[in-house]
Amino acid sequence: MQSLQDKASEWSGVAAGDAFAIDEGNVFEALGGTTQPFVNLSTNFYTRVYEDEEEWFRQIFAGSKKEDAIRNQYEFLVQRMGGPQLFSQRRGHPALIARHRPFPVTHQAAERWLHHMQQAVDTTDSIDAATKTKMMHTAYFLVAGNEMTRQGHGTSCKCKHGESKPAE
Numbered sequence: 605m606q607s608l609q610d611k612a613s614e615w616s617g618v619a620a621g622d623a624f625a626i627d628e629g630n631v632f633e634a635l636g637g638t639t640q641p642f643v644n645l646s647t648n649f650y651t652r653v654y655e656d657e658e659e660w661f662r663q664i665f666a667g668s669k670k671e672d673a674i675r676n677q678y679e680f681l682v683q684r685m686g687g688p689q690l691f692s693q694r695r696g697h698p699a700l701i702a703r704h705r706p707f708p709v710t711h712q713a714a715e716r717w718l719h720h721m722q723q724a725v726d727t728t729d730s731i732d733a734a735t736k737t738k739m740m741h742t743a744y745f746l747v748a749g750n751e752m753t754r755q756g757h758g759t760s761c762k763c764k765h766g767e768s769k770p771a772e
C-alpha cells in the first residue's frame with residue numbers, strides 16, 4: 605500500500621527528501637537568529653490574504669484578527685525552523701490538522717493559500733533564495749498531506765502543483 609508520504613509526494617509534485625530539506629540545517633539561525641524574517645513573511649502573507657479579491661477566500665479567515673493570525677503563523681514558523689518554541693509556549697502543541705478542521709480547506713482554498721505564500725516568499729528580501737525554495741517545498745508537501753487526511757477526498761489530485769514551483 606502507498607504510504608501517506610508517497611501520496612503526498614505524488615499529489616504535491618515534491619519529493620519527500622526535498623520536503624524535509626528544511627531540517628538539514630537550522631534555518632532560524634541561518635537567517636540571523638531573530639524572529640524578524642518570519643514576522644516579515646507572515647505579515648506579507650496575511651496582508652495578501654486579508655486583501656484578497658476573492659471574497660470566498662477572505663471569508664475563511666474572517667473569524668480571526670489579522671494581527672493574531674500573523675502572530676500565530678510567525679511563532680509557528682520560528683519554532684518549526686529551529687528557533688525558540690514560541691508557538692507551543694503560548695498555544696500548546698501545533699496539531700495543525702486538528703486546528704484547521706473548523707475551516708473549509710478545500711482543494712481550491714489550498715491552491716489559493718499556496719499562491720499567496722509563494723508571492724509572500726518571493727517578495728520577502730530577508731530570506732535567501734535557497735531557503736525560499738525549501739520553504740515552498742515543505743508548504744506544498746504539508747498542504748498535500750493535509751488534504752489527504754480530510755474525509756471525502758476520494759479522487760486524486762489532477763493539478764500539477766509542481767508546475768508552479770519556483771525555478772531552481
Ligand code: HEM
Pocket residue numbers: 664665668669672673674676677680695700703704707708709713714715717718743746747750
Ligand atoms: C491549505 C490551505 C490553508 C488554509 C485555507 C488555512 C487556513 C487557516 C485559517 C483560517 C487559520 C486561522 C487563522 C488564525 O487565527 O491563526 C489558520 C491558522 C493557522 N495555519 Fe493555516 N491554512 C492553510 C494551510 C496551512 C499550512 C500549510 C500551514 C503550515 C505552514 C498552516 C499553518 C497555520 C498555523 C500555524 C495557524 C495558527 C493555528 C493556531 O494558532 O490556532 N496553515 N490557517
